[in-house]
Amino acid sequence: MDNKINLSQLAERLAQEGGMSKAAAEQFVKNFFDIISQRVLSEGLVKVKGLGTFKLIQMEDRESVNVNTGERFTIEGHQKISFVPDADLKERINKPFAAFDTVEITKEQADELAKMESDKDADDSEPEEKPQPVKEEKKSAKEKRLAQKQAQKAEAARKKAEKQLQKEPQKGDANPTVKDITQKKSTRCLLKVLIGILITILVLGLTLFMLWPLVGNRVLDIVDKSLNKEKIEVVKEKQSADPVEEAVKKEEVKDAPAQEPAAKPAEKPADKPAVQPAQPQNKPAEPAAKPAEKPAQTKPATETKYPVVKLNAQDEAKDLSEFTLADVVNYTMDGELTTHKLLKGETLTVVALKYYGSKKLWPYIAKYNNIKDPARLSPGIIIKVPVLKSK
C-alpha cells in the first residue's frame, strides 16, 4: 500500500513475469517510458494499447489573482501532458467502486449530504490533525485510508438518504476500515443493551404474572382477615377488582380458547384466584355473621367471576345452557358423593365438570376438602367430592 515502485523494482517483477533477465527487463522498461516521453514531446500524442493515451495539450493564457495581495496577473500559456487511461484499464482500476451508479437526488437530500459531509470532515480532521488539502497533495498512507473511510461514510449517508440500507453492509465487507467497524460496533452495542433491557422487563413481567396467584392470594388473605372483622363489603370490592383484571389479562395472553383442552390451562389460573379467596375465605368467617348475610356476601364474589366464566362458556353442556352464575351459590354440601384420585394435569374444575356437569361448581370441592390453594395440587391426592343439594 502506498509504496513507490521504481524502475528496478518494476524490472524485477517483469523479469519474473516475462521470463527474461533482469538487465534486459530493466532496459525494456526504460525504453518503454523513454519512448513515451520523447514521442509525446515530439509528436504530441502517444497511444499505448492497454495503458492509455498521452497527449500534449496547449493551455491558453489566463488571468488569475494573487491570493495574498489580490493583484491580478496572467498565467502564460503553456503545454501540459495529459493522460487518459484506456477504457478497459479504467474499468478494472475502478473495480472496487464499480457497484455504485450515479443517482438523481432532490435538493433537500443534497443539502443534507453537504451538511453530513461538513460534519464528517470536522470529525476526521480531529484525530488526523492535518487538514485535508495538505494530505491530498502529500498522498500519504493516512490520506488514502482516510479517503476510503470517507467514501464509505459518505456512501452510508447516501444510502440512508435513498433509504436503501441493504447495500451498506456489503460495502463494509468489501472495504472494512477501523472507523467503520467501531461505528458499527457502537450501534450494535446500543442495540444489544436495548434488547437486554426489553428482555429483562419481559421476564420480570412474566414472573410477576406467574406468581400473582400465590402472592395475590396471600395479599387477599391478609386483607380478608383484617377486614372481615369490620366491614365485609370493602373486601368484596377489592376482590372483585383484582381478580377480574387478572382474569381478563390471562384471557388475553392465552388467545381465546376455542377447544376444550386448550381452554383448561387458561382457565385454571384464571378461575381459581378469582373465586378461591372469595368463597372459602369468607365462608369460614361466616358462622359469626348472620345467615342472612351469606347470599349477599357471596353473590358479589361470584359476580366478579362472571366475565371469566363467560369467556369459557362456549364449552358448557347443552343442559347447562340456562345455568346462570346465580345458581352457583344455591347449593349446600350434603355428605360425600365419592372420592376422586387427582390425575396429572387435572384441576378441580375438571373434577367439577366430571361429577356435576359444570366446572363452575369447583369451589364447593375446594371448600369440602379444605384446599387453601387450588392452583397447587399435586397429582395423586384423593379428593372427596361432596353431594350438592340445591337450597
Next chain:
Amino acid sequence: MNNKQFLNELSDKCQIGADQASVQVENLLGVMEKIWQDGDSVSLSGFGVLEVKKKNERVSVNPTTGVRMLVPPKLVLTYKPSSLLKEKLK
C-alpha cells in the same frame, strides 16, 4: 503515434522481435496493474508517476435542467509528469 508505431520503435530499441515486444508490453502492463491494484504507484525518474487516486463522491448539477446527480466515488489512474519532463516542455 499509435500503438503499432510505438511497438515497432520499442522492438527496434530493445533489439527484440515485434511479437516479443508486444508480449513483453502486455506483461509489463499486467505487472503495473497489479501494482496499482495493491494501491502502490509506479514512479520513474525522467517520466513521472502513474498512480491510482481516489476521487470522492460529489453532487453535480445539470445547469440547464437543475437536476442534481450524486456522482459515486471512483478510483482513477492518474499521471503526473516528472519535473524533468516538464522542464523539457518549455
